[in-house]
Amino acid sequence: MCPTPLPTTNGHANGHPTEEMVAIDTSAPALPPSLNETSSTPQAPPSVKSHKGLYARPSDFLSNTSNWKIIESTLREGEQFANAFFTLETKIKIARMLDDFGVEYIELTSPAASPESKAHCEAICKLGLKRTKILTHIRCHMDDARLAVETGVDGVDVVIGTSSFLREHSHGKDMTWITKTAIEVIEFVKSKGIEIRFSSEDSFRSELVDLLSIYRTVDKVGVNRVGVADTVGCADPRQVYELVRTLRGVVSCDIETHFHNDTGCAIANAYAAIEAGATHVDTSVLGIGERNGITPLGGLIARMMVADPEYVKSKYNLPMLREIENLVAEAVEIQVPFNNYITGFCAFTHKAGIHAKAILANPSTYEILNPSDFGMTRYVSIGHRLTGWNAVKSRVEQLDLNMTDEQIKDATAKIKELADVRTQSMEDVDMILRIYHKGIHSGDLKVGQSAVLDKLLEQHMPSRDSSPNGKANGVNGNGTPAKRQRIEEGSA
Known part of the structure; x- marks a missing residue:
């Protein structure tokens, strides 16, 4: 057995994700201010060299x-x-x-x-x-x-x-x-x-x-x-x-x-x-x-x-x-684990809606490390039933689509509905958003017209499972697996 605690001298006891992602800005610092701060004095940014950790113990002089x-x-x-x-x-x-x-x-x-x-x-x-x-x-x-x-x-x-x-x-x-x-x-x-x-x-x-x-x-x-x-x-x-x-x-x-x-x-x-x-x-x-x-x-x-x-x-x-x-x-013929520190494909991936919203506002809310320090990129997964409209909005902006918040929320509802059948690839999500955008601006679609949107999706996505009534097997019309990809930061 390992020994009981000893007396002290001072008396002190890679790969890539398979889910579809939206890359977001990594320039914002990922380190939060000290949790020990009680003063109302403004916090120094995490990049300041004096930062020595969240729970520094002054007594640890060694x-x-x-x-x-x-x-x-x-x-x-x-x-x-x-x-x-x-x-x-x-x-x-x-x-x-x-x-x-x-x-x-x-x-x-x-x-x-x-x-x-x-x-x-x-x-x-x-x-x-x-x-x-x-x-x-x-x-x-x-x-x-x-x-x-x-x-x-x-x-x-x-x-x-x-x-x-x-x-x-x-x-x-x-x-x-x-x-x-x-x-x-x-x-x-x-x-x-x-x-x-x-x-x-x-x-x-x-x-x-x-x-x-x-x-x-x-x-x-x-x-x-x-x-x-x-x-x-x-x-x-x-x-x-x-x-x-x-x-x-x-x-x-x-x-x-x-x-x-x-x-x-x-x-x-x-x-x-x-x-x-x-x-x-x-x-x-x-x-x-x-x-x-x-x-x-x-x-x-x-x-x-x-x-x-x-x-x-x-x-x-x-x-x-x-x-x-x-x-x-x-x-040594192994895979880098999905949850590997820093480089695992899930390390800087965010999926839950409330997490995604906070990450888009300030990455330090749900990250203690800044991926850009390691040449990595953080991602928000959006083609699933847990997605939130803020994450979808980020993708809309990357695609340079002119949509109101109300329209984005409506499109998000459709993405979530389809994701209840199968996870939507990034290509699927982009097509849904583009078709929605075109329908709104042509006058063929209005907010809340889910049935009309289904018809537009069936018309423009004939080879894909674009409706909850379609096949839920996650394959393209030719029987091959649906394409999934990560979109790199700044890409459209």
Whole structure:
């Protein structure tokens, strides 16, 4: 079991949617004013650099929510994903993209894993990446360390299990042996002039006294970072916060964190660790890794954008996130989840009528992230029974149709009526609006004449299910599926 909460030191406890969409302006800020504001003084816009999150706690003087780094482990932890098999060509593409995105470190599989792993490590080290340092992850063993430093990496990440489970059933060593070997490996790597991190494995099922003792020892030897790893995904944010805060009072070096997502807490745990004083977070693209994987790169970015958007935007090329995720998804033969952070096809899609009205007025009403920051576009779905006339009005304006609010409400009623039979594609909705508009201005149609509109629709849409009495199978007249599409911002 994971331990009970530890004492603290300060006493404080892609793809595209299949539904039809209307793209709307993304220039409006998506971040709301602080919920803590009680003064009548006008609020500063969310883009102001001083914005530090909705629930900032001044007492968290050790918080690093505006000072943290990513160790991107797709090419190490991600290789442990069930579907993963990365060729050197694919690894190089991923590494270059992550470098362009701006991650501070890329972590590679140990060169001791196989001759091919060693060759790949050497090749990636020779790429001459612009801003990203290359690390490799090894066991706490001198043979692994010697191989690692030969590859040309910028740093070595050393790990060994410290929980009773792993000490008994994995490597079989006691804490005395672990400490002695750790010092030997650390001093050897340091002698080569490269970075060194020492991490316990299964940290949250290890004895606190063992953890603090070995962390204090390696800190005195001179590691760049110590690592905390929730190897089985059992920790919760409160436990993470308290352990990292305790550790922050014991070591002077940086603190790296690694969270598995078996119980769905990886992102929350990473954020809690940063709040408590951690400096580095391990991520992988789409969260791929052993079992359910680890903290996803996009999910961490989404969370940290709320804490300090200007800091995140100043460091990372956010519009590249979708491209990176698509590349990795293709490489491991999975789809980007529909509800994926930021890039999922539902991420910035709004459907309910009351939501759509508010979003059209001010996107921050129902969005905490601004899609334009990521090169994305928000959409309002309008071809369904939940649609509202404000959303339809936005589409009418995009199509440059001259219609009154009363007429738009009447046309919306027809769209909702037809959508009770089947969801209407954007092409269907556009044709309904154009036919309605033409009928009104020719004098053939008046507001409230639903039967007349049905006849006009049947006349001009003979190959489509334009009436509630038509076939409700969602196909065109030739038997092929009805066309569905997203309309990009500013298109007609």
